[in-house]
Structure formats: C-alpha cells, structure tokens
Amino acid sequence: GQNIDQPTEMTATEGAIVQINCTYQTSGFNGLFWYQQHAGEAPTFLSYNVLDGLEEKGRFSSFLSRSKGYSYLLLKELQMKDSASYLCAVMDSNYQLIWGAGTKLIIKP
Amino acid sequence: EADIYQTPRYLVIGTGKKITLECSQTMGHDKMYWYQQDPGMELHLIHYSYGVNSTEKGDLSSESTVSRIRTEHFPLTLESARPSHTSQYLCASSDSKRETGELFFGEGSRLTVL
Numbered sequence: 001g002q003n004i005d006q007p008t009e010m011t012a013t014e015g016a017i018v019q020i021n022c023t024y025q026t027s028g029f030n031g032l033f034w035y036q037q038h039a040g041e042a043p044t045f046l047s048y049n050v051l052d053g054l055e056e057k058g059r060f061s062s063f064l065s066r067s068k069g070y071s072y073l074l075l076k077e078l079q080m081k082d083s084a085s086y087l088c089a090v091m092d093s094n095y096q097l098i099w100g101a102g103t104k105l106i107i108k109p
Numbered sequence: 110e111a112d113i114y115q116t117p118r119y120l121v122i123g124t125g126k127k128i129t130l131e132c133s134q135t136m137g138h139d140k141m142y143w144y145q146q147d148p149g150m151e152l153h154l155i156h157y158s159y160g161v162n163s164t165e166k167g168d169l170s171s172e173s174t175v176s177r178i179r180t181e182h183f184p185l186t187l188e189s190a191r192p193s194h195t196s197q198y199l200c201a202s203s204d205s206k207r208e209t210g211e212l213f214f215g216e217g218s219r220l221t222v223l
Contacts, residue, residue: 042214087151097154104149
C-alpha cells in the first residue's frame with residue numbers, strides 16, 4: 001500500500017529552528033507538497049519539490065531525496081503564528097495526492 | 110488569494126436527511142476535489158473532477174454524489190446522512206497548467222449528523 005509517515009507532534013521554542021520529517025512509500029512519484037493548516041482552517045500551500053535538493057522560500061525550506069523516499073520541512077526563526085499542523089503529501093503515478101496525517105507543531109515562548 | 114467558497118460553513122442535521130454542500134471557485138481552475146478530514150487525521154479524497162461533465166470517485170465516495178455542470182461549481186450531495194458522516198468537508202481546486210499544481214482549499218463545511 002501507499003503511506004506517508006510524519007511525526008504526530010513536535011514542540012519548539014520561539015526564535016529557534018525546527019525540522020519536520022516526512023517519509024513516503026508510493027506507487028510512483030510526481031512531486032511532494034507541504035501544506036500548513038491552522039486549527040479549524042483549511043490547508044494552505046507552502047512548498048513543492050519534484051527534484052532532489054533544497055527549495056528555499058523565506059523562513060521555510062523543503063528538502064527532497066527521491067532515492068530515500070524522504071523529505072523535510074525546515075522552519076527558521078520560529079514565530080508564534082507558526083503553531084499549526086504541517087501536512088506532507090505525495091503525488092503518485094496516477095497524479096493522485098497521498099496525504100500524511102500531519103505534524104502538529106507547538107511553539108513555546 | 111484563494112477564491113474558493115463553501116457553504117454552509119456549519120450544519121447540524123438529523124439522520125436520514127439529504128444535504129448538499131456547495132463549492133464555487135472564481136479562479137477558472139479546471140480541477141476540483143472534495144476531501145473529508147477528521148481532527149488529527151489525513152485528508153481522504155471523496156470525489157474529484159478534471160473538468161465540466163467529468164467526475165471520478167475517490168476512496169470514500171460510496172455514499173455521496175457530485176456534479177460538475179459548470180467549471181466554477183462542484184456540489185457534493187449526501188442522499189441520506191448518518192452520524193458516521195460527521196466530519197469536516199474540504200473543497201479544493203487546482204489549475205493543471207500550473208507547474209506545481211498546488212491545491213487551493215475552501216474554508217470547509219463542518220457537518221454534524223445527530
């Protein structure tokens with residue numbers, strides 16, 4: 001079967017750096033997405049990786065290794081507003097998105 | 110930025126009722142999706158559409174139907190609601206011409222079936 005694994009919950013301190021990992025096993029690969037979802041709200045798009053390497057976008061970066069079936073989302077200079085769930089999703093060979101359950105990130109002052 | 114709207118935002122109904130959740134987008138996106146999401150759980154695809162008069166079933170489609178008569182409109186109907194349908198329903202759209210093809214989500218419809 002297809003599955004996406006990411007930690008259920010992480011805690012970090014305001015101003016620090018946190019890395020959220022995602023491993024995947026899917027039938028084919030056509031890209032990996034990270035979304036942010038605040039409690040009670042809809043997911044919003046953060047990043048997209050289709051080639052190996054690091055994509056940087058402001059305080060957020062996303063890394064992909066296709067050979068390892070692994071990605072991470074790196075958040076720098078954490079702010080309280082970064083408290084949210086972070087969803088990893090992989091597009092499989094049929095161009096369907098397979099979603100992880102999300103990592104709830106708690107930021108403490 | 111996202112111009113995708115869902116109604117109602119919240120709905121409480123009794124078992125056996127027929128309900129329709131509305132979803133409209135003004136971005137001209139060709140693809141549209143319905144997802145179900147329970148707290149702390151992954152999104153499950155219910156139905157999707159690649160364009161007008163195109164609808165496909167996802168993983169959780171057996172108790173609902175959709176239609177895509179117009180590009181901007183993608184309603185979801187539950188013929189007979191049950192307590193197991195209590196959940197958050199998220200509508201999304203995407204543009205197949207965009208390189209990343211990311212989804213834009215509506216704010217969701219939270220359904221409670223008593």
